[in-house]
Amino acid sequence: QVQLVQSGGGEVQPGGSLRLSCAASGFTLINSNIHWVRQAPGRGLEWMAIIISGGGEMRYAESVKGRFTMSRDNFKNTLYLQMNSLRSEDTAVYYCAKPGRDRDGTSMGSFDVWGQGTMVTVS
Amino acid sequence: DFVMTQTPLSLPVIVGQPASISCTSSQSLVHSDGVTYLSWLHQRPGQPPRLLIYKVSNRLPGVPDRFSGSGAGADFTLKISRVEAEDVGVYYCMQATQTPLTFGGGTKVEIK
Numbered sequence: 001q002v003q004l005v006q007s008g009g010g011e012v013q014p015g016g017s018l019r020l021s022c023a024a025s026g027f028t029l030i031n032s033n034i035h036w037v038r039q040a041p042g043r044g045l046e047w048m049a050i051i052i053s054g055g056g057e058m059r060y061a062e063s064v065k066g067r068f069t070m071s072r073d074n075f076k077n078t079l080y081l082q083m084n085s086l087r088s089e090d091t092a093v094y095y096c097a098k099p100g101r102d103r104d105g106t107s108m109g110s111f112d113v114w115g116q117g118t119m120v121t122v123s
Numbered sequence: 124d125f126v127m128t129q130t131p132l133s134l135p136v137i138v139g140q141p142a143s144i145s146c147t148s149s150q151s152l153v154h155s156d157g158v159t160y161l162s163w164l165h166q167r168p169g170q171p172p173r174l175l176i177y178k179v180s181n182r183l184p185g186v187p188d189r190f191s192g193s194g195a196g197a198d199f200t201l202k203i204s205r206v207e208a209e210d211v212g213v214y215y216c217m218q219a220t221q222t223p224l225t226f227g228g229g230t231k232v233e234i235k
Contacts, residue, residue: 035224043213045164045172047224061223062170095171099219102181109178109219114171 001028009118020081022096038092086122093117129227135235146216148197162221168214
């Protein structure tokens with residue numbers, strides 16, 4: 001079964017750091033793009049970052065660029081999101097998500113598998 | 124960035140009646156590969172979003188056929204032919220034509 005299981009998160013003071021984990025099962029992380037999406041309490045969804053399959057090119061939203069960094073452990077099949085210089089506005093539930101593949105093998109352009117989410121509180 | 128605007132913000136519906144949500148992008152969502160990467164997701168409280176519709180009108184396997192998506196260019200619609208009680212929650216449109224991916228603000232569907 002294709003799954004993303006998240007861990008990490010918690011409460012941290014402004015300026016602090018946290019690391020989130022996103023462990024994949026049922027597929028190989030290196031072969032898939034993985035995105036991070038966050039949702040502030042009572043608010044909508046905000047795309048944050050993507051790590052691209054294979055070489056691992058990374059792109060970040062302007063709101064987190066320079067503060068958040070992704071890394072991938074291919075042996076553990078796990079993706080990490082290192083969050084530094086945290087601000088109160090980073091308070092949110094953080095999701096990792098995997099784009100789906102259509103019947104013809106092309107990208108669905110959306111996420112058919114989501115992690116369960118992990119809460120980060122900066123206060 | 125592509126700005127996605129959803130209407131209405133809130134949608135009270137009667138079970139068994141149809142419902143419709145609109146999503147408009149600030150720019151055409153047709154990618155250079157000719158595909159329009161517009162999807163619809165449904166989120167219940169305390170749960171991650173769940174994909175319903177991708178590439179404008181393709182239902183994810185397992186999604187009931189009462190859900191349908193339509194549209195082109197920059198204007199899109201999600202329709203529920205007959206709302207069921209389990210359809211409550213927030214619906215989001217999302218574009219993946221260009222990075223950063225962006226979402227509509229959400230439409231909260233509740234039962235009257």
